[in-house]
Amino acid sequence: MALLDSYKFGLSVASHQAQAEELLGAMKLLMDDVASYKSAVALLAVHSAIAFNDAVLERLTGAAHKGQDHSTASRKTRSACGKNKIDISGIKHLEYLPSKKGEYSYSGIVDQETAEYAADKAEKFSNCTYRSGVLQRESSDA
Numbered sequence: 391m392a393l394l395d396s397y398k399f400g401l402s403v404a405s406h407q408a409q410a411e412e413l414l415g416a417m418k419l420l421m422d423d424v425a426s427y428k429s430a431v432a433l434l435a436v437h438s439a440i441a442f443n444d445a446v447l448e449r450l451t452g453a454a455h456k457g458q459d460h461s462t463a464s465r466k467t468r469s470a471c472g473k474n475k476i477d478i479s480g481i482k483h484l485e486y487l488p489s490k491k492g493e494y495s496y497s498g499i500v501d502q503e504t505a506e507y508a509a510d511k512a513e514k515f516s517n518c519t520y521r522s523g524v525l526q527r528e529s530s531d532a
Contacts, residue, residue: 460488480518
């Protein structure tokens with residue numbers, strides 16, 4: 391895998407990854423009472439996936455996506471993974487979430503099933519980023 395030098399790009403990757411983990415962690419906490427926090431769960435799912443994708447793009451290309459068109463970011467990730475011979479099957483989970491960002495943000499209508507589905511997609515994309523070896527989980531041995 392021809393990943394870019396982690397020393398050179400590590401700080402930015404680490405900051406995107408830390409933000410992604412925070413958002414995902416908050417989403418998981420709210421899942422304990424998803425019926426009360428449906429919109430928050432769905433939006434945290436979207437934003438965690440975007441942050442994980444920023445970490446992946448930073449790691450593979452040296453630059454996170456800038457801008458609001460997250461479908462472009464997904465295409466960049468698909469391309470970067472292809473160039474680095476990384477399994478792209480998990481990108482479908484990423485592609486779904488940003489496409490729902492506006493709906494979750496502005497419709498005011500997120501039901502429990504939708505929130506649970508979004509949370510599942512976010513967790514699957516997160517797991518994909520680690521399983522592929524692009525991102526590494528923090529060691530708890532410290």
